[in-house]
Each structure stands twice: as structure tokens, then as C-alpha cells.
Amino acid sequence: MRLMGKTALVTGGRQGIGRGIVDAFMAEGASVTACGRGPRPDGLPEDCGWVQADVSDQGQIQALTSACPAPDILVNNAGVQVEKTVADSTDADWNLVIGVNCRGAFNTCRAFIPLMTNGGSIINIGSISGHVADPSMALYNASKAFVHGLTRSIAVDHGPGLRCNAICPGWIETGMLEAGFGLSDDPAAARRDALSRHATRRFGQPADIAAMAVWLASDEAGFATGQLFTIDGGMTAASPINTGLF
């Protein structure tokens, strides 16, 4: 077990990618605390700690540092998205997306960097959307680019005792992805089209992202820092023009 004896905090651990990381860390022997804005989710393993906290609120970070005072691993996974262009985005949209995705990661990093053990690892969840734009996701795209820049800054400023990397997921099979297909006139065709744009011919699973998170958290990744690791089934390696699909 690659994370035996290590302590981890995972934000946004209720579902999807965050929950996948919680499960993988526990399977590798880590002692895990997760947090989220709601109450403890059903089915979370009994020996996983849960803190109800909103990372966008500086006043709620104390609850996290109290529950997990000296983590080896911090995963900043909590994130939200609003599907709008810049012209349509409201102040409330800004506060929500920038609050959780940018301010949230900043809040936890600032609080935990002085507390983390020598050899600690911070893993931020960026996105392929921080490299290339998803249409009508302006604030989300920008917030993920912020996460990428923050990742490099922390790596540069807080090495050698601390490593910091980001994982940039592509399309991961979650409830959100299914809801997107549900909006299509022809959900089956939409799904086929999207799949054909992935070299793997499948979407990602939370476990695919968790697998990279485990490696980055482990001592095997001792020389990996300041980098953005894309896990997207090959989608962004390919041109958006695939004449075979037209």
C-alpha cells in the first residue's frame, strides 16, 4: 500500500472525482478526512473523517485545520461550474465560481502550507478547460487557469519540503456528464460523437483521476512538482477537426 502512514485531506469529497480520490487513498492505506458543503454523505467509509465546510469561506477553514492539523497530502478538488459566457455572467456567478475554485484553493493552501509535513504533496484539480476553452464556460475556464498558475507558484515558492502539482481531467463520467447528454436532441448520437473524439473510446472514470492522485501523493513522485498532468483519454492531443466525423 503506497500511502500507508500518510494523512490526507480531500476537499469536495462528497461525490464524483473527489469521492474517487477518497476511496483510492483509503485503499492505499492513507488516513483520510474529506469535506464538503453538506452533511456527511451516506456510504462514506466509517473510518473516513468528514468536515462540513465551505472552502470559499475563510471563516470555515479553521474547522479543517482542527480536524486535520498536519496532513501529508492536500487535494483541492472542490469546484463548481456555471455554464455562461462573459456577457451573461452575473456578479453572483463570479462570486460562486471564483469563490470556490480560486478563493477556495487559495484558502486551503494558505492555511495548510505551514502545517504540512516535510515531503508533503498538494494536488490541485485543474482542468483541460484551463488550457483550451469550453464554450459558454467562461468563468470556469478562467478559474482553472488560475489553479494552474497557483500550482506552479506553490511548487516554486515552497519546495523542497513541499511538492505541488495539478491534475487536468477531461470528460469524466459523472452525473454532470450524463445530464449534458440528456439536453441533446439525440443523446445516443451525442454520446457516440463525444466518444469517437477520445483515443481511448471511453470517457474517464473518477478512478482514472484518483490513480494519478495516488501516484502524485506517493513518494514515487518525489521529483514531480510544478506540473500539470492531463488525463483526458487523448482528447486534447487531437485536433478539433476530425473529418471522419462530418
Next chain:
Amino acid sequence: MMLEGKTALVTGARGGIGRAIVARFLREGARVYAADLTPRGSLDAHDDDGSIFIKQDVTQEVDAIAAMDRVNAESGQLDILVNAAGIEIEKTIEDTTLEEWNRSFAVNATGTFLTSKYALPLLRRAGKSGASASVINFGSYDGFIADPGLAAYCATKGAVHALTRAMACDHGPEGIRVNAICPGYIDTPMLQSFFTGDGSGGGGKSIDQLQQAVRDVHPMRTYGTPKDIANLVNWLASDEARYASGQLWVLDGGLSAQVQQMKL
């Protein structure tokens, strides 16, 4: 006129993009050597545009040496080199023969290397004169992300990108700037060959329908034209760009700024 008093050599100068560059350079007041395999190049006709034709196979070292000897003898200077000669093999690696692979690298990568190598003494002299000398290589957005069935082409363009940075690093101190332009879909004979060749996909659609579908993937909803490329080449060649070096300039109508456009 932005290039008055400057001498330029353009390889692949009779191709789609090359001709637009030559025409623009002439309009901006440069003396232009148009190097290609034949005066017609990849297009049907050749209008006498005022450029000086040089027969140069960019894969041949003797041709590069001869071209620079002639430029030196006739003009005594070279300020701008554009390495625009390129070919495209439309195949996966499994279908690509070793001969095709070697030819792709010979033209796209080795050609850029050889022409630049023998242009350096002239460019260095221009760099010392105070105004910077400028080399403009042709990379591609395919050097960043892959189009299906273009494996060797993608690889050669990745090589040109790295060579561009290396040249900028090595020869910047001599007053030589080196940049690469990375075009996306530009309406040229090479693009039309891509659509009528095996890369067309099809699905029962006509070439026109297919081309419209491709245009629609672009945020600008159109291909670029050779003129669009020449606009940036002209700027990079001019003294306005005197601090621009070592960069890869993507010009693709926003194509690579976006995530794949799935039909949802």
C-alpha cells in the same frame, strides 16, 4: 513600406502561402528571392511578380550553398529568411513508408536546417548592422495537436518548433531573430489535397459539404487565407518585431483555443 532596403529569401515561394509572402514582401519594398523546385511550384500559373527565382531543392546542401552564394554575389546582403517549403504525407505511421518518412523530414526539417545554416553568415552580417535579421520558419498547429492520419507531418512540425527555439537561443546574441508561424487550416493546394485525399473522411458528403463542416468548427467560421499568414510573416520580418524571437505564433482562427466541438 515596412521592408524597404531589405533583402529576403523565401523557400517554397511558389506554393500557396509562399506566393502570398513574396507578393507582400515586394509590396513592402523588399528585394525578394523566390526559391522553389520550379517557377510554377504547386500552382498552375506563374505571374512575373518582380521576384528573383532561384531553383532550390531544400533537401540538397549544394542547392542551399548555391542559393546563398548567388544572393551574396548579387545583393551582398540577406536580412530575412522564410523557410516555407513543406510537404504533407497523409498517412498513419503504419501506412507510412520509410521513404515517405525520410522525405517528410528531408523537406520540412532538414530543409529548414540547411537553408538556415548557409544563410547564417549573411544574416549575421545584417544583424551586426543594427537592424535585426529575421528567420521565419513554418511550424504548424499540427506540431501541438494531431490531425488524424498525418503522423509524419505532425512529427516534422514538432521538430521545426524545437529547432526554432534552439536557433533563437543560439543566434539571438548575433542579432538574428528566429520565430515560427504555426498555421491552422489555410486555403492552399496542400489543404485541397488533404480534402480530396484519404483524409477526407466523407460519410457520403460532398467535398463542399465537408469543407463547410470544417469551417464551422472554427470560432471564426472560416479558413485562413495565405494573405493572413503573409500579414504576420511581414510583421515578424520587419523591425517592428525587433523584440520578438524564439516564439511559435499560432494563426488558426481560434481553432486550437477551444476544446473539441462535440455535437451535443
